[in-house]
Amino acid sequence: MIVQRCLENRNRKKLMLRIIFLLIVFAFLVDFTVTLNAQVQQLREVLGTFDQDYKRGNMTRLTTDFKKALKKYGDGKESQKSTVLQSFLKKMEDNGELRAMEKLETEWNDYVMALGKHYDSNESNLRMAIFESNELMTEATNRKYEQGLISYTNGLNHLADLTDEEFKMMNGLRFPNETHLRTRRQTRHTVGQKYTYDPNEKLPVSVDWRKKGMVTPVKNQGVCGSCYAFAAIGALEAYNKKKTGKLVDLSIQNAVDCTWTLGNYGCRGGYMNPIFYYATKFGLAMESKYPYVGTEQKCKWQEKIAYATDKGYAAIQRGDELGLMHAVAKHGPVVVGINGSKRPFRFYKSGVYSNRDCGDLNHAVLLVGYGKHKTYGEYWIIKNSWGTDWGRKGYAYMARNKGNMCHIATLASIPI
Known part of the structure; x- marks a missing residue:
């Protein structure tokens, strides 16, 4: 009888330990999910800021906001870091997307200034997208020329921003x-x-x-x-x-x-x-x-x-x-x-x-x-x-x- 009671107590303790362990795991998962959701929300907010900057055609502001986000979520204190944002922002930086945006804005500003063209912010954004598409095409053409595949070269001109x-x-x-x-x-x-x-x-x-x-x-x-x-x-x-x-x-x-x-x-x-x-x-x-x-x-x-x-x-x-x-x-x-x-x-x-x-x-x-x-x-x-x-x-x-x-x-x- 005593042995049976000891076994029952031991089983009861094991069950309690299992329940406690499961509760701890559950609490951890809840905390992780909340943290992850918070990070995803932060990512959405940052991307929303980038999107607004781009729609306004404000590439300078876009670059500035990118650098701020990288500093806050990628290179700041451990308590401020977001693993989701850090991964995303670092990937953008490593892929050269920030440098590409800065380069495009500089080339576009030089282009419109040289030709004396004037656009409001909304139209400028549209024209810059056309300009970028034509720039990529001319670069692809010139690569073919350098490889000896074609007999002519391309270059951007005053027609590069026309629809x-x-x-x-x-x-x-x-x-x-x-x-x-x-x-x-x-x-x-x-x-x-x-x-x-x-x-x-x-x-x-x-x-x-x-x-x-x-x-x-x-x-x-x-x-x-x-x-x-x-x-x-x-x-x-x-x-x-x-x-x-x-x-x-x-x-x-x-x-x-x-x-x-x-x-x-x-x-x-x-x-x-x-x-x-x-x-x-x-x-x-x-x-x-x-x-x-x-x-x-x-x-x-x-x-x-x-x-x-x-x-x-x-x-x-x-x-x-x-x-x-x-x-x-x-x-x-x-x-x-x-x-x-x-x-x-x-x-x-x-x-x-x-x-x-x-x-x-x-x-x-x-x-x-x-x-x-x-x-x-x-x-x-x-x-x-x-x-x-x-x-x-x-x-x-x-x-x-x-x-x-x-x-x-x-x-x-x-x-x-």
Whole structure:
């Protein structure tokens, strides 16, 4: 009986010890959970602060708040440390995210200051995100160039903070709709002809009309789809130089404002050949008499300011790069259509541009020569209308005799 009671007491004590142990474990878990929840809440609060700073576009404040949080929760006294926050903040620091944010803010501020751009905080945040995306793309392109995978480089320019819709407006090659097709056919029949040449004629190895004083300075169309007018006027300026011996800037605005009835759409795009037809019928003013403003206006042409004329135009056979080469060598700068909407072209900096993913025709440029690079092969020299901050001071080299690169020989013509 005594033994039985001793066993019962011992079992009772064991049970009590187990209960006490379980209570201690439970209390520890409760305390740990409360502590962990508190740390998670602290993390949420810190991240909320970061998020507010970023939404306001205040990168300086974001950097400051990050450093404060790191000091308080990562490097402070033991009693202040939060293992969750410490791990998170240290990871951000080790990954270089803080340095990347500081670098981006510095580059963005330098960019807008250099170009004299001004944005409020909300728009600045949006523009900076666009800028960052384009910066990452150009860096990726240049890595490919360094690896010998491509033949051109990219660089950020004044177009780096534009939205896709804004940039799309600068690709203004547009064909007449059904309403103007009849006018287009009449124009082609009246002043247009097919370009003919001797395919066996020996041509110069290289040509650059800039060196012969046949090309006016690079201009900037702005956010107006007038590339077609810049290209056509550039060809007419060279044509006029050959005819008169004088290189004169002709009025691009005259072409933008006054060719609506011929199938063009002002700043909403157009086509080059109607401008050649217009010059035949009316004559174009000089730039000084009818300056470019980059917006649509009522036509202000007057007979007394008409200066330059032509006799029509000749169209090179579609896809004929030899014919295009002949036209450049024997006649002068040629207007061509290309695809100009891809980001590698938008941020072209140097080298010979080549891109098999070009897309459809949507941009017009002036072809001013051709040549051969010792490493990257044959190229065309194009004059763009996006200002001297683009490319090689407004010009680019594009691959020649590589399957009609970016459709450069698909839509080409010259004034005659």
